Amino acid sequence: MNIALIGYGKMGQIIEKFAIDRNHEIVLIVDENNRDQVTVEELQQADVAIDFSTPSAVLENIEFCFRANVPLVVGTTGWYDKLDDIKEQCLTHNHTLMYGSNYSIGVNIFFHINKLLAKAMNPYKQYEVQVEEIHHTQKLDAPSGTAITIAEGILENYDSKSSWINNVIGEDEAIPKNNQLLIESHRLEDVPGTHTVLYSSEVDQIEFKHTAHSRSGFALGAVIAAEWLHDKTGFYNVKDMFKFD
Ligand SMILES: NC(=O)c1ccc[n+]([C@@H]2O[C@H](COP(=O)([O-])OP(=O)(O)OC[C@H]3O[C@@H](n4cnc5c(N)ncnc54)[C@H](O)[C@@H]3O)[C@@H](O)[C@H]2O)c1
Known part of the structure; x- marks a missing residue:
């Protein structure tokens, strides 16, 4: 898969390593310093995007992925008061998003x-x-x-x-x-x-x-989530990947 990383901090950098290990290609890295220059067309080179940015940046990043119609795995936390709005936007316009407070x-x-x-x-x-x-x-x-x-x-x-x-x-x-x-x-x-x-x-x-002994468990889980999500449509929680019951 072609993956866009949104947020290239502690988590974004570990996710990159796991994604490459699992034979994916990182086609775009978006961080605070280049966010304003990245175009919808550039984002559309990705089959799926993974956002581990900040609570203040994530809502704009979600809307950016919706505009590009690129499925998005959101690891960033601290924005769930807006969850209902985002869910409605996602479902009304047939976009694809997974969120989860913890991907491990x-x-x-x-x-x-x-x-x-x-x-x-x-x-x-x-x-x-x-x-x-x-x-x-x-x-x-x-x-x-x-x-x-x-x-x-x-x-x-x-x-x-x-x-x-x-x-x-x-x-x-x-x-x-x-x-x-x-x-x-x-x-x-x-x-x-x-x-x-x-x-x-x-x-x-x-x-x-x-x-958690390190951040690796969250990072690997986020890549597995991207593999699961990239060909789906709809609004998901990470728990939808698991079949416990
Ligand atoms: N769901 C999970 O499993 C899980 C696990 C670990 C961390 N997290 C969450 O992920 C988020 C990131 O964690 P981290 O430890 O990597 O933080 P971090 O501070 O190391 O990295 C955040 C990155 O986002 C970048 N950023 C800022 N504004 C941006 C913008 N507008 N667009 C794109 N990037 C932007 C920053 O420059 C920074 O590089 C936090 O909300 C954290 O709580 C979730």
Whole structure:
């Protein structure tokens, strides 16, 4: 496949390596410094585009891919308040987009088991549930998109929580109400991404944890997603690639 990379930062550069390893060609690299010069015709040389840019750039990049009618895998997080608008535009005009807070295969298995665990824990009110995420200090959004997906998986299956609330450790901290699921965000040097779900009672604690050793898992997953998406039409979440049920 011919691939366009949109965003050539930490993730874009690792995705390039995995794409070449899997015999794809990178036909276009778009970053902040050349974004204004790239034309629709240049983008149309690609069978599929992969965006790992920034929360402030991603919406314009999505519209650019829609204009070129090039299928797009979006890894960038921090824009999901606009998801419904983008979905409508995508479906109305027969474009193709996949989004996902985390393209790692392991994390997608984690998302699935997280829901099953919440369902199993639901009757046992002596446990208090909490989500913790740790990421590197350059991360622009908090909580992480992955932590939000984990929280949503719990809320769907756990009656005593109806919304989530975020505390970034070291900043002003809110006290969660009983029906609020706390997501604690920690920012530490060089951590690619660690997510833990904790169920704590007076007598014990269950910890369910995923630790990314590097960014490679996200990058490989994004290339596999591009391979899956490039000949489809429609609006997808990364979970649509997996057949867990
Ligand atoms: N979904 C996942 O699996 C996953 C995994 C890791 C990171 N992410 C997300 O991906 C995004 C990128 O992460 P990163 O670690 O590579 O960040 P990064 O800061 O290293 O790279 C972002 C790149 O985007 C470029 N950019 C800025 N404006 C642009 C524009 N208008 N058009 C194109 N490029 C532009 C920047 O110059 C930079 O090179 C973040 O939102 C991060 O949270 C998602």
